[in-house]
Amino acid sequence: MTYDEFWNGDVNMVRAYRKADEMKRRRQNETLWVQGLYVRDALVCTVGNMFSGKSGKQHEYPKEPYAITETEIREREERDARLAEERIKAEFAAFAARMRKKMPQEAHPDSKGGEINERSNND
Numbered sequence: 012m013t014y015d016e017f018w019n020g021d022v023n024m025v026r027a028y029r030k031a032d033e034m035k036r037r038r039q040n041e042t043l044w045v046q047g048l049y050v051r052d053a054l055v056c057t058v059g060n061m062f063s064g065k066s067g068k069q070h071e072y073p074k075e076p077y078a079i080t081e082t083e084i085r086e087r088e089e090r091d092a093r094l095a096e097e098r099i100k101a102e103f104a105a106f107a108a109r110m111r112k113k114m115p116q117e118a119h120p121d122s123k124g125g126e127i128n129e130r131s132n133n134d
Contacts, residue, residue: 012024012025012028045077045079048077049073052072052073053072055070056070056071056072
């Protein structure tokens with residue numbers, strides 16, 4: 012706020028400038044806080060992995076930025092749910108393929124059927 016705006020301007024302008032300054036400081040504080048989270052993660056990954064050794068738990072730096080807004084959080088949750096569903100489908104398909112390979116030939120849907128009964132009648 013300039014000198015002229017302060018002394019000769021509208022009285023409500025002072026409140027507006029004060030509110031704007033407060034909002035600016037709050038945003039800067041949140042930005043620095045998030046930056047601190049990234050620095051903490053970097054230290055945990057480097058120093059923590061250095062002291063945990065090969066047998067200890069290895070920490071990884073986040074693969075993507077933190078979700079800050081509600082929209083980002085919702086989108087990330089939806090994406091994670093979709094990926095989990097796809098992973099479950101793939102695991103089930105692999106399980107079904109393994110079970111098909113383990114099935115005896117007689118029980119396989121492509122078999123002609125009746126082979127078991129024919130063998131037992133001939134004995």
